[in-house]
Amino acid sequence: MNLEDIARRAGVSRSTVSRVINNEPYVNSKTRERVLAIVEAEGFTPNPAARMLVTQRAQVIGVAIPRTLTSVFEATDYFPALLQGVSDGAQERDYATLLWLGHSDQDRDRFYGRILRNRLMDGLIIASATSDLLLNPRLLNTGAIVVTVERPLAYADRVSYVTVDNIKAAEDAVNHLLNLGRRRIGHITGAMDNPDAQDRLAGFQGALQQVGLFNPDLVAEGMFTTQSGYLGMMQILKRGPVDAVFAASDSMAFGALQALREAHLRVPQDVALVGFDDLPHASEATPRLTTIRQPIQQKGYLATRLLLDLIEGKLEGPQQIILPTQLVIRESTGFDVL
Amino acid sequence: MNLEDIARRAGVSRSTVSRVINNEPYVNSKTRERVLAIVEAEGFTPNPAARMLVTQRAQVIGVAIPRTLTSVFEATDYFPALLQGVSDGAQERDYATLLWLGHSDQDRDRFYGRILRNRLMDGLIIASATSDLLLNPRLLNTGAIVVTVERPLAYADRVSYVTVDNIKAAEDAVNHLLNLGRRRIGHITGAMDNPDAQDRLAGFQGALQQVGLFNPDLVAEGMFTTQSGYLGMMQILKRGPVDAVFAASDSMAFGALQALREAHLRVPQDVALVGFDDLPHASEATPRLTTIRQPIQQKGYLATRLLLDLIEGKLEGPQQIILPTQLVIRESTGFDVL
DNA sequence: GGATGATCTGGGAGCGCTCTCAGATTTGCC
C-alpha cells in the first residue's frame, strides 16, 4: 500500500495524495475529502524511510545517556524522570525517541557514525554533559543539533541547554541550615566532572564563606550514588563533628542517612540533612527528607521542545533555559510542614 | 557522500562498494582493501533511510512501556533496569532502540500506525503485558514480531516471552516464612491485571493452602507502587494480626515497612517482611529487606536477543524463556546472612 | 471577451541504496 495505490483508488495522482497527506494547500476540498476517506479506510501511513530519504528528516530525536561513571539506572531515579519528560515532549510533536545508553568508546563511535551522520536522528538530547565523552568538537562539527540538560563544561557558548540554578539552590540549602542555627555544615558532592556537582559545591562554599564558616575538611567527594553518599558521610564523620550535611543528591542523602544511623547520630537532632532532587523516595524516607526540588521531568520535556524548535527552525542558535528550584522542608532538618 | 562517491574515488562501481560495505563474497581482496581504506578515510556510513527503503529493514527495535496504571518511572526501579538490558542487547547486535512511553489511546494509535506498519521498527519488546492495551489482535495481525517480558494474559500460545517462574518464587517466599514459624502470613499483591501479580498471588495462595493456612482476609490488592504498599499494609493490619507479609514488589515492601513502623510493629520481631525484585534499595533499607531476586536486566537483555533472533529468522515461532529467581534472605525476616 | 492571476492537478526526476542479471576474467581440470 503506497501513495500510488491510494491515488488509483481515488482517481487522482500520486502528487495530489502527497499534498493531502502533508496537508498542503491547493487541493480541491472535495478531492481532499475523497482522498482522506480512502487513506482512513486503508489505514495508510506514508513510508517513513522513503520520506526520510528525500526530505533528509527522520522525525526522530535521540537521547544519549553515557554510562561511564555509574550504572545509570541503578544509581539514581534521576534519569527515568528525565526520559519521561523527553518522551512526552517528543510524542507531543509526533517525533519518535531513540534511546542510547552507551558505555564503551566503541558504542559511542557507532552512535556517531551510523546514527548521527546519516540523520537517522534530527537532533540529540545529551543527558550528562559529564566529560567530553559525547559533547566534543567531533560531534559539534557534524553540525548536529544538540541540547544538553546540564550546563556544559565546555563549549557552553555554542551549545543549547536546559538546567536549574544549582548555585542558588545550594545557597538556599545552606541558608536554611544556617537559619536553623547549624554551624558545622558538611557537604557530599556529586561526581566532580559533572557541572551540576560543581555548581552545587560552588553555591555551598560561597554561602558558607560569606559567613566565615566554610571548612574544606567537611567536604567529601561523592558520585551521586547511594553507596558514595554512605562513604562520603563516613569520611566526613572521621574528619570532625558536624551538625548538618548537604548532599548533592537524594540518593547520596539516603546513603548518608544510613551512615549516620550506624554512627548512632540522630537526624535531625544531632545532624540535619538536606538532599537534592526530591525523588519520590525522599518523602517516604524516615525521617522524611528535606531537599531541593528540581523539575527533572520538566527539564527533559523543555529540553525536547527546545530541540524540536531548533530542528524545525523556529528558534535560532544556542539557547539557554534556567529553571527554578524549590527548597522542600521536611523532617530531616527538624521541621515538618505537613 | 554516498556509494557513488566512494566508488569513483576507488575506481570501482557502486555495486562493488555495496558488496564491500555489506561484507559480501566475490570481491577481489585487493579491491576490497582499497575500498575499505577509502570508506574508513571518509568516515562513510551508508544512508540508513535508503537501505531501509529497499530492504524493508530498519535495524531498529522498539520498547513499549504503557503508562496506564502508574507513572512508570516514579513507581518502581523495575523498568530502568529492564531498559538497560534491552539497550545492551540491541547495541550488541548493532540495532538501535526506539522508546515508547505512552499513556493515551491516541499515542498508541500513532505508534501502531506510523511506527509499526511502516517498519520503522523490525520488532517490539512489550514491557508490560498488562491488559490488552498493546498486545491485542490488531497488533498481532499486523504480523509484527513481538516479545513480552511477562507471561501474556492472552494469546500466550502465539507470543514469545521471557519471564521468571513467579509461582515458584512466591512459594519459596511463603515456605521461608513458614520455616521461620510464621503462621499468619499476609500478602500485598501487585496490580491484578498484571500476569506477574496474578502468578505471585497464585503461588502464595497455593503454598498456604497446602498447609491449611490461607486466609483471604490477609490479602490486600496493591499496584506495585510504594504508596499502594503502604495502603495495602494498613488494610491488612485493620483486618487482623499478622506475623509475616509477602509483598509482590520491593517498592510495596518499602511502603509496608513505613506502615508497620507507624503501627509500632517491629520488623522482623513482630512481622517478618519479604519483597520481590531485589532492587538496589532493598539491601540499603533498614532493616535490610529479604526479597526474591529476579534478573530484571537480564530479562530485558534476553528478550532482546530473542527478538533479534526472531527478526533475523534464526529462531522460529513463539519461544518461551523462564528464568530462575532466588530467595535472598536478609534482616527483614530475622536472619542476616552477611 | 480576453488578458491576468489564482487555484488545482499530473508527470518526471531523483534521494541512496540493494538486488538481479549479464558480461568479463580467472581458475581448475581433463
Place this chain on the structure above:
DNA sequence: GGCAAATCTGAGAGCGCTCCCAGATCATCC
C-alpha cells in the same frame, strides 16, 4: 589448449516518497 565452473565487476531497475515544473481549469476585472 580448451571447456566448464568459479570468481569478480558493472549497469539497470526500483523501493516510495517529495519537489519542481508545466499545463489545465477557474474566477476576476477592465
